[in-house]
Amino acid sequence: DMNEGIIARFRTMAIHRPSILVGHVVGSVLQCLMSVLLVGAVAVAIGFRSTGATALEWLAAFGVTALIALALTWVAVGMGLVSPNAEAASNNALPLVVLPLISSAFVPIDSMPGWFRPIAEYQPFTPAIETLRGLLLGTGIGHNGWLAVAWCAGLTVLGYFWSKATFDRDPS
Numbered sequence: 001d002m003n004e005g006i007i008a009r010f011r012t013m014a015i016h017r018p019s020i021l022v023g024h025v026v027g028s029v030l031q032c033l034m035s036v037l038l039v040g041a042v043a044v045a046i047g048f049r050s051t052g053a054t055a056l057e058w059l060a061a062f063g064v065t066a067l068i069a070l071a072l073t074w075v076a077v078g079m080g081l082v083s084p085n086a087e088a089a090s091n092n093a094l095p096l097v098v099l100p101l102i103s104s105a106f107v108p109i110d111s112m113p114g115w116f117r118p119i120a121e122y123q124p125f126t127p128a129i130e131t132l133r134g135l136l137l138g139t140g141i142g143h144n145g146w147l148a149v150a151w152c153a154g155l156t157v158l159g160y161f162w163s164k165a166t167f168d169r170d171p172s
Contacts, residue, residue, distance in 0.1 A: 021163050025073050032069040051138045061135040067152035068128050072096055074159025081166040100125045124151035
């Protein structure tokens, strides 16, 4: 959008400047949540069964997923705004794709080598994954729920202010 001229047109209109970014983020988060619902429906169709999760726990899991999507979208918007072109923007988000792979998503932290445990334990995806597991599979959540919300809130605020500052500074 930055190279096509539509953003330059929006900048000349009498609209709230951050609304351009907020609109993009809202659309991306809604698209992500629709994808999650589709994947969840397929998972249930092929046999996934939650062990005793209540409707409230399902709603909480959806809320955590929405928070993760919101946080990562704001960070991705910031990365996109500092990128010189669309190709670089898509490549800059690669570390976000790798983070779930080095979390507790596939391997329990206790079975990881000692030197690798802090990397997996102290990053945003591990508490989010453990919270989702706890809500949907009946395992304990412990402090992971609050950590997941704190990570999401922190990344959302950081991403928003980074994106807004970059967008306001960019004259293109």
